[in-house]
Amino acid sequence: MIKELKLPEIAENVDTATVLSLLVSEGDTVEEEQNVAEMESDKATFDLPSEIAGKIKEIKVSEGDDVKVGDVVMTIESDEKNKEDEGEKAEKEKEEEQEKKKEEEEEKEKEKKDEENKAEEEKEKKKEKEEKEGEEKKEEAAEEEREGSEVPASPSVRRLARELGVDIYKVEGTGPADRITSDDVKAFAKEAVQKSDQKGIAADDYELPDFSKWGEIEKKSMDSIRKRTAKNMQASWQSIPHVFQFDKADVTELENFRKKYGKEVEKEGSKLTVTAILLKITAKALQTFPRFNASLDLQNEEIIYKKYINIGVAVDTERGLLVPVIWDVDQKSITELSVELGEIAEAARNKKIKPDQLQGGNIAISNLGGIGGTNFTPIIYRPNVAIIGVSRTSTEPVYNGGEFKPRMMLPLSLSYDHRLIDGAEAAKFLRWLCEALENPLLTMFKGGK
Amino acid sequence: MTEKTEHTQVAIIGAGPGGYAAAFHANDLGLDVTLIDPKENPGGVCLYHGCIPTKALLHFASIKEEAFRAREWGLEFSNVTVDVRKVRKWKEKVVKQLTGGLGQLSKRRKIKYVQGTALFKDKNTLEIDEQDGGKKNLKFEKALIATGARANELPGVDFDHERIMSAKSALELKDAPSELLVVGAGYIGLEMSVIYKALGSHVTLVELTKDIMPGIDKDLKDTFKKERKDLLDNALFETKVKEVKKNKKKLKVKLENKDGKSSEREFDKMLIAIGEKPNSENIGLDKAGVETDDQGFIKVDIVRKTKVENIYAIGDVAGQPLLAHKASHEGRVAAEAMAGKKTAYEPKAIPGIVFTEPEIAWTGLTEAEAKEQGRKVEVAKFPWGASGKAVAMGRNQGLTKLIIDPENDRLLGAGFVGKEAGSLVPEATLAIEMATNAKDLALTIHPHPTLSETIMEAAEVYFGEPTHLYKPKKKR
Numbered sequence: 013m014i015k016e017l018k019l020p021e022i023a024e025n026v027d028t029a030t031v032l033s034l035l036v037s038e039g040d041t042v043e044e045e046q047n048v049a050e051m052e053s054d055k056a057t058f059d060l061p062s063e064i065a066g067k068i069k070e071i072k073v074s075e076g077d078d079v080k081v082g083d084v085v086m087t088i089e090s091d092e093k094n095k096e097d098e099g100e101k102a103e104k105e106k107e108e109e110q111e112k113k114k115e116e117e118e119e120k121e122k123e124k125k126d127e128e129n130k131a132e133e134e135k136e137k138k139k140e141k142e143e144k145e146g147e148e149k150k151e152e153a154a155e156e157e158r159e160g161s162e163v164p165a166s167p168s169v170r171r172l173a174r175e176l177g178v179d180i181y182k183v184e185g186t187g188p189a190d191r192i193t194s195d196d197v198k199a200f201a202k203e204a205v206q207k208s209d210q211k212g213i214a215a216d217d218y219e220l221p222d223f224s225k226w227g228e229i230e231k232k233s234m235d236s237i238r239k240r241t242a243k244n245m246q247a248s249w250q251s252i253p254h255v256f257q258f259d260k261a262d263v264t265e266l267e268n269f270r271k272k273y274g275k276e277v278e279k280e281g282s283k284l285t286v287t288a289i290l291l292k293i294t295a296k297a298l299q300t301f302p303r304f305n306a307s308l309d310l311q312n313e314e315i316i317y318k319k320y321i322n323i324g325v326a327v328d329t330e331r332g333l334l335v336p337v338i339w340d341v342d343q344k345s346i347t348e349l350s351v352e353l354g355e356i357a358e359a360a361r362n363k364k365i366k367p368d369q370l371q372g373g374n375i376a377i378s379n380l381g382g383i384g385g386t387n388f389t390p391i392i393y394r395p396n397v398a399i400i401g402v403s404r405t406s407t408e409p410v411y412n413g414g415e416f417k418p419r420m421m422l423p424l425s426l427s428y429d430h431r432l433i434d435g436a437e438a439a440k441f442l443r444w445l446c447e448a449l450e451n452p453l454l455t456m457f458k459g460g461k
Numbered sequence: 462m463t464e465k466t467e468h469t470q471v472a473i474i475g476a477g478p479g480g481y482a483a484a485f486h487a488n489d490l491g492l493d494v495t496l497i498d499p500k501e502n503p504g505g506v507c508l509y510h511g512c513i514p515t516k517a518l519l520h521f522a523s524i525k526e527e528a529f530r531a532r533e534w535g536l537e538f539s540n541v542t543v544d545v546r547k548v549r550k551w552k553e554k555v556v557k558q559l560t561g562g563l564g565q566l567s568k569r570r571k572i573k574y575v576q577g578t579a580l581f582k583d584k585n586t587l588e589i590d591e592q593d594g595g596k597k598n599l600k601f602e603k604a605l606i607a608t609g610a611r612a613n614e615l616p617g618v619d620f621d622h623e624r625i626m627s628a629k630s631a632l633e634l635k636d637a638p639s640e641l642l643v644v645g646a647g648y649i650g651l652e653m654s655v656i657y658k659a660l661g662s663h664v665t666l667v668e669l670t671k672d673i674m675p676g677i678d679k680d681l682k683d684t685f686k687k688e689r690k691d692l693l694d695n696a697l698f699e700t701k702v703k704e705v706k707k708n709k710k711k712l713k714v715k716l717e718n719k720d721g722k723s724s725e726r727e728f729d730k731m732l733i734a735i736g737e738k739p740n741s742e743n744i745g746l747d748k749a750g751v752e753t754d755d756q757g758f759i760k761v762d763i764v765r766k767t768k769v770e771n772i773y774a775i776g777d778v779a780g781q782p783l784l785a786h787k788a789s790h791e792g793r794v795a796a797e798a799m800a801g802k803k804t805a806y807e808p809k810a811i812p813g814i815v816f817t818e819p820e821i822a823w824t825g826l827t828e829a830e831a832k833e834q835g836r837k838v839e840v841a842k843f844p845w846g847a848s849g850k851a852v853a854m855g856r857n858q859g860l861t862k863l864i865i866d867p868e869n870d871r872l873l874g875a876g877f878v879g880k881e882a883g884s885l886v887p888e889a890t891l892a893i894e895m896a897t898n899a900k901d902l903a904l905t906i907h908p909h910p911t912l913s914e915t916i917m918e919a920a921e922v923y924f925g926e927p928t929h930l931y932k933p934k935k936k937r
Contacts, residue, residue: 166896
C-alpha cells in the first residue's frame with residue numbers, strides 16, 4: 013500500500029524548509045528511520061528520516077524546492093506485510109488465506125478511500141494552484157494597469173525611486189495635489205530599510221565599484237546562514253545601543269581544578285572546558301542579575317524577565333556562525349553541561365542541528381580563546397540584552413601587594429544593551445563573573461548589586 | 462588572410478539620433494565605445510534623409526505659404542520663383558553642418574567611429590565590413606542595436622529612386638515634377654506633399670483609409686483640412702494603387718476606389734510613404750540569439766535590453782513610435798543601463814508633431830485613445846480664434862485641447878493644430894511628466910501675447926471660467 017511521507021513539524025515558527033539534497037531516488041528501498049533527504053530551514057540543516065519502510069514510488073520534490081510543513085515529500089509503497097516471519101506464515105496458511113482475503117478486501121477499500129482522498133487532495137491542490145495562478149495573473153494585470161496609470165511623480169522623482177529600489181507605485185504623495193516628492197521617496201526608502209530589519213538584508217544604496225577592473229574576481233551567492241547572519245547582525249547593530257565592558261579573571265586556581273577533575277568529564281566522553289564552567293557560573297550570575305536574563309519590549313514599554321536560564325553558545329562551523337542554545341543551565345551539572353556542549357557543537361558542525369535547538373536563548377557566550385586574541389566586542393544577539401566574549405588565557409605578572417606573581421588571566425568582555433542595562437550594573441556583573449571564576453564558593457553566598 | 466580583431470566595451474550599431482545619443486552618453490559615463498555606421502558622420506536617417514532636411518524644406522515651404530497669405534494683409538511679392546538647385550544646395554549645407562558637428566562631438570569624446578556595416582557572428586562578436594573595403598572582427602562586452610527602420614514598399618512597385626521614390630530619395634530634390642502622386646496620407650506623406658507643393662508641383666494624395674493621419678483626433682484633423690483645402694481637395698481616400706506602368710516619360714498609375722472602380726492617371730513621379738519596417742534582418746540577430754516580434758521589431762525590456770543579457774536595442778528597430786526623440790531618450794537609458802546604473806525607459810508622454818503648415822501636434826493620451834480604452838476623461842478646448850497672438854498672425858484657424866482626468870484634474874494629454882502648434886507641445890509634455898493638474902496650468906502666468914496662453918485658457922475652460930471665451934460650465 014502506498015503511503016505518503018510528509019514534511020513533519022520542524023520547530024515553532026518554522027513552516028518551510030528547503031530541500032538541500034535528496035539521498036534516495038525513485039525505486040529505492042528504504043528502511044524505517046533511514047534518512048531520505050537533507051533539508052535546510054532558516055538556519056539549521058537536518059535530515060529527513062522516513063517513517064515508512066518500503067519502496068519509493070514517487071519523489072514529489074526536487075533539490076532547491078521549498079517545502080511546507082505537511083506537504084508530501086514522496087510516496088512510498090509500504091512493505092509492512094513482508095516483514096512477517098515466513099515460518100509462522102506456513103503454519104498459519106489456512107487462517108491467513110481467509111484473513112488475507114478479508115484483508116485484501118479491506119485494503120482494496122482502504123486503497124479506494126486513499127485514492128479518493130488523494131484525488132480530493134489533488135483537487136484541492138489544483139484549486140490552490142489555480143488560485144495562486146489567478147493571483148499571479150491579477151498581479152500581472154495590476155502591473156500592466158500600472159503602466160497605463162499615471163503616477164503623480166516627476167521624471168526625476170521616478171528616477172530617484174529606481175535608484176533607491178523603491179516601487180514608486182507604493183509611495184504615498186504628500187506634495188500638492190498628492191504629488192510624490194523626492195522627500196516622500198526618500199522617507200519610503202528609509203522606512204523600508206528599517207522594516208527590512210525583520211525581513212531581509214537591507215541593501216543600502218552604496219554602489220560597489222567594478223572590482224574586475226583591478227583583477228580577477230569570482231561571484232558567489234550568499235547561502236542561507238550567511239544571509240541570516242548578515243541580516244541579524246545588521247539589525248542588532250542598528251537597533252541596539254551597544255556598550256562594551258572589559259575585565260580579567262584570575263583563573264590560575266580554576267585551571268588547576270580543570271586539570272585535576274578533567275578526567276571525570278573525560279570518562280563521560282567529553283572535555284571539561286572553560287566554556288562549560290563559565291556556563292554554570294553565568295547561570296548563577298543571571299539569577300543574581302536578572303536584568304541580564306531579560307528582554308526589552310519597547311512597543312509595550314515592558315521588560316520581560318525570564319524565569320528560566322537558557323544560554324546560547326556561539327559555534328564556528330564551516331558554513332558560518334551558529335548559536336545553539338543550552339537549556340536550563342542552572343539545573344545541570346558541569347559534567348552534564350560539558351557533555352551537552354560537546355554534542356551540540358558537534359551537531360552544529362555536522363548540520364544535524366534542529367532549528368528549535370537554535371532558539372530560546374537569553375544571553376550568549378562567544379569563546380574565541382581557542383583561536384587567540386586579547387579581547388573583542390561581540391554583537392548582541394537580539395532579543396538578548398547582553399553577550400559575553402571570552403578571549404585567550406595568558407600568564408601575566410600580577411602584583412599581590414608584596415610582589416609580582418605569574419598568574420593565568422582570562423580576558424572577558426561584555427557587550428550590553430544600554431537601553432536596559434546601566435554601566436555600573438554591567439561593570440558589577442562582569443566583576444561578579446570574574447570573582448566567581450576566581451573563587452566559585454562566592455557564588456554560594458554572595459549576591460549581586 | 463587573417464582578419465583583424467579589435468576589442469571594445471560597447472559596440473553601437475547605427476549612428477542615428479538613438480545610436481549617437483547612446484554612444485555619447487555611454488562615453489560620458491566612462492565606457493569605451495565603438496560606433497558603427499555606413500555614413501561619414503553620425504546622424505543616420507534623421508539627419509541625412511529625414512527630420513532635418515525635411516524641416517529645412519518645410520521651413521522654406523512655410524515662408525512661401527506665409528508670403529502667399531500675406532497678400533491679404535497688404536504685403537505682396539511679385540515674381541515669386543523657386544530655384545530647386547539652390548534649395549537643394551541650401552538643404553545639403555544644413556545637413557553637412559549638423560552631421561559634421563556630430564562628427565566633431567564624436568571625435569572630441571574619443572569614440573571609435575567606424576564607417577561600415579556590422580553583422581553579428583555570435584553574442585560577443587561583430588564582423589565589420591568597412592567602407593574602404595577592409596574587414597575586421599570586433600569583440601564587444603555589450604552591444605546596442607540602433608539600426609532604425611526603412612520605408613515600406615508598395616507590393617509590386619519597387620523603388621527606383623528616380624521616378625518611384627521613397628521619402629529618402631524624394632529629399633534628394635532632383636527636380637520639382639509637374640505631376641506628383643503621393644501614396645499615403647500619414648505624417649511623411651503630408652509633409653512631403655507640402656514640400657513639393659511649395660516647390661511648384663501639382664500634388665495628388667492617395668490614401669487607403671478614410672482620412673489623413675490615422676489615430677489623430679478628428680477635431681485636430683478637421684482644422685488642418687479646412688486650412689489646407691488646396692492640398693486635400695483633389696486627394697483620393699479609400700483608394701489603392703493597383704498597378705504602375707513606366708513608359709519613357711510618364712508613370713501610368715491604375716487606381717481603384719472602394720467601389721472597385723478603377724481609373725488610370727498619368728504622373729511624372731510618385732512618392733510612396735506607407736509606413737516603415739524595422740531594419741532587423743541581415744544583421745545576424747539569430748547568431749546573437751536576439752529575438753524579434755512578428756513585425757520584426759526587436760523585443761526589449763524596460764531598460765531596452767534584449768533577450769540576450771549583453772545586447773540592447775533602441776529606436777525604430779525596437780518598436781513604436783518610430784520617432785527620433787523617443788530613440789534618443791531610449792539611447793540614453795540604454796547607455797545608463799550598460800554602465801550599470803539603475804534606470805528605466807518610462808515616459809508618461811511622447812510628443813509627436815506633423816511639421817506641415819499648419820502644424821498638428823499632440824502629446825500623452827489622445828481623446829481617441831481614451832475612447833478606445835473606455836477611459837473617462839474631460840476634454841477642454843480653446844479655439845485660437847480667441848487668441849490675440851493667433852489673430853495677430855492672421856492665423857486664427859487653430860485649436861488647443863487638453864485631455865484631463867476628472868478624478869484629480871491631472872493633465873493626461875494635449876493636442877494642438879495651427880501655425881507653430883508644435884511649439885506648445887513641450888509645455889504640455891513637461892506638465893504631464895510632472896503630474897500637473899489643470900489648476901496649476903490655469904494659475905501659471907503665461908506671457909502675452911503668445912500661443913502658449915491657449916494652454917492656460919484651455920485649463921480655465923475646464924473650470925468654466927476662461928477670460929477670452931464666454932463658456933459657463935459646471936463649477937468645480
